[in-house]
Amino acid sequence: MSYQDLEHSKKRILIAPLNWGLGHATRCIPIIESLLENNFEAIIASDGVALQILQKEFPDLIFLELPSYQIEYAKKGAFFKWKLIKNSPKMMEAIYLERKLVKKWVKEYELSGIISDNRLGIYSKKIPSVFITHQLNVLTGNTSWITSKIHQYIIKKYDECWVPDVAEMPNLTGRLGHIKNPHFKINYIGPLSRLNKRTLPKKYDLMVILSGPEPQRTMLETHLKSELTRYKGAVVFVRGVIESEQKKEEIGSVTYYNFMTTSELEQTFNESNLVLSRSGYTTVMDLAKLGKKCFFIPTPGQFEQEYLAKKYKKEGIVPYAKQDKFTIENLYEVDLYKGLEHFKTDLNWKKLFLLFERK
Known part of the structure; x- marks a missing residue:
């Protein structure tokens, strides 16, 4: 136009x-x-x-x-x-x-x-x-x-x-x-979110969603791919790489996407039991709107994400781990926390x- x-x-x-x-x-x-x-x-x-x-x-x-x-x-x-x-x-x-x-x-x-x-x-x-x-x-x-x-x-x-x-x-x-x-x-x-909570049958045990500047995005993706080999359950992994065409790849029990549109993300979030992501504030707002249980890995050295992750853990809302310390077993901690809630x-x-x- x-x-x-x-x-x-x-x-x-x-x-x-x-x-x-x-x-x-x-x-x-x-x-x-x-x-x-x-x-x-x-x-x-x-x-x-x-x-x-x-x-x-x-x-x-x-x-x-x-x-x-x-x-x-x-x-x-x-x-x-x-x-x-x-x-x-x-x-x-x-x-x-x-x-x-x-x-x-x-x-x-x-x-x-x-x-x-x-x-x-x-x-x-x-x-x-x-x-x-x-x-x-x-x-x-x-x-x-x-x-x-x-x-x-x-x-x-x-x-x-x-x-x-x-x-x-x-x-x-x-x-x-x-x-x-x-x-x-x-x-x-x-809080601002483009997503809405919907009641849908659960399709994935775990949803991983990444974003953020390089090289840290790739470093976390590599680490998580290694850890997920020990995870028992269906996983959807949104890499957060925006390209001209959407790509989908299935490796074992993990389904990888380079990116998703808003409608696809909304559906996938609602179809997932648990979310693993950075503690960036936009992601926090989305997860609060959806009332999701989640686990955070703040970007190393980014004080804002580290502050938010520590705040939510201290308040008994969401657990977190440092990127180089995270293991897939950390996800068991999620049940001990109440999860994010939406502020109307x-x-x-x-x-x-x-x-x-x-x-």
Whole structure:
């Protein structure tokens, strides 16, 4: 669909998720669907697999390519932070290019609003701009205080910050998504998930789902393939590799997919007794919505995932293990934990989107 084909009666909102694994893109799916349901035009901007997954979900929308932040994990978790610092000049260059592109697109597409999911250069002083994050505090070990202050300084440039969690206790993000005396407007919009709970016959004893930047995704996949040789039961393994065509392979009692669409994931989650995954926040929100029993393996060195995994274990919700320590026998621990539960919210999208109706 070309720009000329757009319906001029509808206000156009730019949605720009960060390309860091699949989480930022997939949690934008319910937002995009709600924009369309409320008579807005959605224009999507991202790069890499985040852009690809949304193109598969919304083939009729307009897609714009953004420069890559070139986020990479270190092979050793202890070096994760220093790898990010080393790559920060490339990230700053990408943010600078984002600012230039946004100025151009605001005019070219006559945008009425912007929703940025953790893309730091996607905002405009001329139109309402929203920042989505579950990390008001950015945990980086002994540098958490400065990374949190920098992040909060960036958030202040936006009209509103939408946090996909609840404001009160109990909540899913803990100190990640809650700060005292914020100096910007926060809207707690409740956990976001593209999935729905359904009552289906159980087909799999275990569902493994991976995502995230390399090389850690591949390292975990290799480790789990080895461990699964000792697992007694039917397994479905979603590798989290977005390619042009879906591939399915059966090896013994394990069925492998490179990726799944939203509808396929929803069905497979509901057909599975137990889920093994990273403790990324988007996955957490999906599993909470579905009320699933699960086991987490946080990405080594990623403080956010490690914090969430420790929080849920301490609260008796979900067990976890470090990547290099995980064995298939750890899954027996799951029965000792109560599992994630869905937080019901009375979110009114129409009211939330009033921000974009202002002149």
